[in-house]
Amino acid sequence: MLDVEHLGYSYGTAHALEDVSLSVDREELVVVLGSNGAGKTTLLNTITGTLTPQTGTVTFEGDDITGVPPHEVWRRGLVQVPEDRKLFTELTVAENLELGAPRDLSDADREARLAEVHELFPVLAERPNQKAGTMSGGQQQQLAIGRGLMSDPELVMLDEPTLGLAPDLAQNTLDSIAEINDGGTTVLLVSQKAQQSLRIADRGYVLENGTVALSGASEELIDEDRVREAYLGL
Numbered sequence: 001m002l003d004v005e006h007l008g009y010s011y012g013t014a015h016a017l018e019d020v021s022l023s024v025d026r027e028e029l030v031v032v033l034g035s036n037g038a039g040k041t042t043l044l045n046t047i048t049g050t051l052t053p054q055t056g057t058v059t060f061e062g063d064d065i066t067g068v069p070p071h072e073v074w075r076r077g078l079v080q081v082p083e084d085r086k087l088f089t090e091l092t093v094a095e096n097l098e099l100g101a102p103r104d105l106s107d108a109d110r111e112a113r114l115a116e117v118h119e120l121f122p123v124l125a126e127r128p129n130q131k132a133g134t135m136s137g138g139q140q141q142q143l144a145i146g147r148g149l150m151s152d153p154e155l156v157m158l159d160e161p162t163l164g165l166a167p168d169l170a171q172n173t174l175d176s177i178a179e180i181n182d183g184g185t186t187v188l189l190v191s192q193k194a195q196q197s198l199r200i201a202d203r204g205y206v207l208e209n210g211t212v213a214l215s216g217a218s219e220e221l222i223d224e225d226r227v228r229e230a231y232l233g234l
């Protein structure tokens, strides 16, 4: 479904990504692990067109989308839930969710998607009128994911959705992500929580200094000392 080949990106002279190749098949849950500065966010941004890669190609559903602008990538069904969530803090929960849906969506489809998001994250149903900026960190993360799902994406890419969450909340979020994947949505998860993420993922990649240091099935990676090393940045 998603094929990234030989992707390279530099900020000026600083190489953030070098020759990164990875793939995600339909209905898979794939995790990208890596310590701070490994290039995870840069990778997602080059896939969704927020950044244009200097080398390599991104293919989605058979189409070359390298350098295609973010809104067009979104329209094709590839949605990124960014690390900093990018919520409209002065708007309500309901308004933020609304902004995640395509403008031309029928009322019936809109209601159906909202119902799915509400089932996944009940707090969003309980507090439609609360301003997004006054929700807790965990609730804001749920809202950001929920908004991403309102367009009914083929592939959702989540950038460190458990960042800053207490361990039990982080686990809840990962459980929700597994549930989203069970519902048929393909997921690319970026995470620093190696062990917990590999438990819900089919496969994983470890990014180190902008290159893929290791990849494989989750059950293989979970026993790898190098995963812990990469995760801890040792």
Ligand SMILES: Nc1ncnc2c1ncn2[C@@H]1O[C@H](COP(=O)(O)OP(=O)(O)OP(=O)(O)O)[C@@H](O)[C@H]1O
Pocket: 011, 014, 015, 016, 034, 035, 036, 037, 038, 039, 040, 041, 042, 043, 083
């Ligand atoms: N706008 C920028 N200008 C210059 N360098 C940048 C910029 N954004 C990121 N970098 C650098 O590129 C490298 C990769 O950064 P990136 O944000 O992709 O890492 P990351 O794996 O997402 O890290 P984290 O886990 O901290 O979010 C880092 O060395 C970072 O300092």
Ligand SMILES: [Mg+2]
Pocket: 040, 041, 042, 083, 159
């Ligand atoms: Mg990042």
